[in-house]
Amino acid sequence: MELDKRQAQGARRIARLIVLSDFGSNNGVNPLVAARRYRDQQTPVSTVVLGTQGAGAGSRDVAVRDIAAGPTVFVKNKLEVRGALSARGFTGETLDVELFVEDQPTAVARTKIKIPEDADAVPITGLNYIPQTPGEKKVTLKVAPREGELVVSNNEISTFVTVLSGGLNVLFLQGPNFTWDYRYLMNAIATSPDIEVKGALIRAPAVGEKGELADEEFTPGRYDVYILSDMAANFLTRPQQLLLADAVKKGAAGLMMLGGRASFGPGGWGQTDVADVLPVEVHPGDGDIEPPGGVKFTPNAVGLNSYLLQLGSDPADTARIWELLPPLQGANRFGRPKLGAEILGTVNGVDAEPMMLSIETGRGRTLAYGGDTWPWARTEVGRPAHRKFWRQAIFWLSHKENQGSDQIKLNLDRRRAAVGQTVDLTVTGRDAKGAPLTDVVYETKVEREGEPPVSEPVELYTRGDESRGTYAAVGEPGDYKVTVIGKRNGQEVGRDTARFLVYQDDRELENPSADPELARQIAEITSGEPVPPEQLAKHLAGLDKAAFTEYVSPTEHRIWDNWPFFLLFTLCLTFEWWLRKRHGWV
Template sequence: MHSLMSLQFEPAWSWIIIVGLFAVAVFVIRSAYPSQIRHLATTRQRLLQLCRLAFLLLLFLVSLRPSISVSNEDQSRSVLYLLADSSRSMQTEDGGGGRTRRAAVAEFSTSLKPLLDTLAEKCEIRLRDFADQIASTESITAAADGKLTAFGQILDLASEEMARDRVAAVLLLSDGRQAAFGDLDSDPAAAARRLGRQQRPIYSVGYGGIEAGGSQLDLSLEELDLSREVFQGNALPVRVRLKSTGAGGKPVTLRLLLENRNGVPEGKSGNLEPAAAVDSAKPVLQVTPGSDADEQTVQLQLVPEQTGDLKLAVEAEALPGEARRTNNRVETIIRVRRGGIRVACFDIIRTEQKWLRKINDSSRIQLDFQAIRTGALSSRAQIPDRFFEPGRYDAFIIGDVPASAFRPDQLQALARCCSRGAGLMMIGGRRNFGEGGYGQTVLASLLPVELPAVNPQTSGPRKMLPSRDGLSHFVMQIAAPDQNRQRWEQVPPLTGANNLQLRNNSLAQILAVSEDGLPLLIGQGTGPGRVLAFAGDTTWQWAMQGFEEEHARFWRQVIFWLTRKETDDSQAVWIQASPRDLSPGMPTELTFGARDPQGQPLTDLQFQVEVVNPAGKASSLIPRSLGDSSAAEFLETLLPGDYWARVRALRDGQPFGNIGVTRFHVLQRDPELDDPAADFALLREISHASGGEFLSEDQLREKLQSWVEQGLPGLSVRRQEQISLWDNWGTLLLLTAILTTEWTLRRRSGLA
């Protein structure tokens, strides 16, 4: 190490101004000051003039702002790093000439050996393989078996290894494919910037193609879209994104698989079996991609019959010659609950049934609509017999449909369903009730109203309001109890209504009336079943005029009441996971709590939560309160497979209620090979963030050659230190001392 010192000046103004001012000041002191002190002794005069000139000289030096510059030149040995990607994406055979990317890296590093050997005379060469960890190696081979690529972590680990070493440069040979998750998925650019601040530039070279697998045959399923909660017996639509490469014109079969948990204990996974193909299900579908790079959304449908947490999968059958198959299946967990409601609705095509069908947005209710043709097409209105199979439907709604649209045996079957507990509702129309001929059918005894043959529908607005009994009835609760009547008064009126008259000696309840007291909604029990007669058929106007929530709530509660599902039979202690299907390393949030028999949350309990991973390892979690419920985050999701979460509730140290159980699923994915497309943009960002460059193989070879000829960057480091001679305490104290001395002399001489 060599040191060099020099004196430097940085004048506050130009030299001419400073020297001029100093000369003027000296002239004034030499000419004017002696006359003021000539009566003093000669020694005292000289001391005072000396103090004044010393102060002036010090000010002159301060205005020049002098400093000492100390330069140190460090020529100690530096280090050159070569990092070679050894992750599995480097196995992709698009490195040119049929080689893998890793083989191309190995061949290139071998060609650099003469240059590296020459540079080794001036610096240390360190070869490192990397994937999710960094490892020292003697040579770069064609082997690549790393499961993940975590650039952010690799650069941080390399920085730790470098410690205080003087690193001339880092050479990075990779495809730029970042495949990391969880804690490993740190920002590569941020790590590169940290290296840049340490004067450690990264020079990267990219390998591979930017298209995933090029034209290699591959089917991939992504973006599984479905309701994660469904009721037993209801149809569940399942949408999935199919990406196909190299499969243009080839038929692709997709099928739904559902877990069979019969005889399988809790904590164990059942076998996935093809979903049953029932009338309303479509568990298998065949599509044909239109091109070799095709994407399309495919919809399938199943009807789950088992209840509980069930694993569901969508699978694309592998095509002949398809090498990568881990992305041919996506899986999730659905919760199938008891108490799903299936409703059959018979009506003409009109606005009311269009809005009524929106009730299918609820995962609990499935409304199957059967359109009834009228006029010249009425002879074709064949109603399938499956609608009247015992137990198939929980409730029936008859709209503007005459009794003649049903065969007599179908009406008999419908009546038998009602006698076994199914609900029945007839809504307003011009061709139903008595006008539709129902007074002469088996349904007449079920309906709570008179059914005269001539009973036309009236026109004009009819405001629907709760009756005295209806104000507190479940069906009529569209707002909080203290706001319920006010909300009904705000709802738009119906346009027309049937004239309903309560049947003589009926025990039915009038639940809603018009402003002039005419019945609009009448309900009664018929043994195990329930029946409603509704005079209106224009509730769709509520939704169109800003009361969509009230419209939906009214119809949901109508169906819940008809099917005796207005009470919730959920378990006291519950737990949910969100999301329920995740990629390896993604966290999931567990939410849990407890409720009393009325469904109100219990907040005086303590919870114990544990998660068992696919290997059988149990992990306890620490709950945090969310008010009415609690939550805990689970992070250890590296293993693919099923995870079981259990929550126990304690009150005063004693167990309370049931043990809540749920399940979530970590997908079986290969993050390196599912999408092995090279990412040169990331390599370019890493290089630029560190102060380096993104290069081709030839450009890197030329740069190494220049380093051989001209020396490595940073081989000789010059450090410079500035020592100020004026901006310090010493100068201030010296100025103060001179002024104090002059003042003391003047005071003693009687001049102060």
């Protein structure tokens, strides 16, 4: 590419290109693609191979090639770290791979990997870590140096993970009646590192005070949200029902009960402590609603303006999305709403048939929904709506929907950048209700950590509700930190930081062998010739310089582009006119 620029700037064709290299291609443009480009420009390439094909054949080297983690995880939620490594010369041996986390003196996880034959890359799996504190954490995969290794700097690889405070743990309790809700919920939440859902299938009723579920599952702080799906009350012991109701009243957990033939009144929940925290009165004979055309969940005006049911950019857009979702086969019929309960949606828009209600009881929150949600996820428009609904429901139940202040969020497209690569920055500003912040100016800087820190400003440009910028990682390898500060009328409204790592790609050192076959192909494609190193001087001396044609491009100079020349030209014309006038020639 650089040669193309020089050729274009000089307006000359390159007569011949002589390349001295080992022709080991590790990165960048495919050499054969570049060769075809020079063929089209009628530029032959003479290739001179340095090194031998057998160099490094007997060498030994371990290289950790890749790392994947996060990029975000909540406190006390599991972080899975994966990667890949290559191990030349260690076939059949077992290597110890360790996971290190910044500020931890020893490895937090270990695994063993046996190197198979003829494997270019071996996956690294089975390494997990549960962070206990929030913040930016540097995680590193490391293999201890082995005897005889050619390069040891590639035995480890690092990246950054953002640990967020307030990770949410959810327990989904499913009765023996089959339903798809848990599976579709897991698929929806799988891409949410801030929510961890555990499912438990309860197959049989409890006997006395002994059930399939341990009482420890209901201790305060164990879970942030409990979801009961088509499970009768007697599948939990009486003490467990009391523990669950107390957790909700004390604000230690939120509760959502889904519809089903064993939910609400038909499931015998009316005479339990759990019924006290539900937003509706529960009676055994409440029954079901199963019209021939199915049940359409229809948000009312309260629901369309609530955080729970917001699927679009405004209430009208939210109503449009809900209208596109498919109907359900049926729903539970609810009793009378309790004092303080809010009706968020109804059956087919009939006010007398509430289908979703919410209530704040004590310091906790409860949702009652009389239907299923999994049919929504079976359509293209429904999948994102289903995911957003469940995320918002879980956040609302756990009091996480409103942090109470403006928030500036910074996202990086990568946490690892080789020297010369770029890092894209995206900044968003939201108020406490999630609306975009307006009239905010962002000040952004990137600084290399160390003594002394060196910082560089990054200019952001606005694109919709986001501000974006790009940082070129052309500095020294190391750890870098990005800081963005949002200001309105000179006053700070929020800030955020993120860290990334700049590394030097040393793949040339990892593979010292030459590739003479690639050199031969490049020469053949471009009508050049492969030249042995010992014959390079003879090859240069034998080049026929007279055979090279130089193309000259004419350049136009206009007199008004050069003001001194233009002034001189004007003076000459004026003098000539004066002479003609003086001698009467005009």
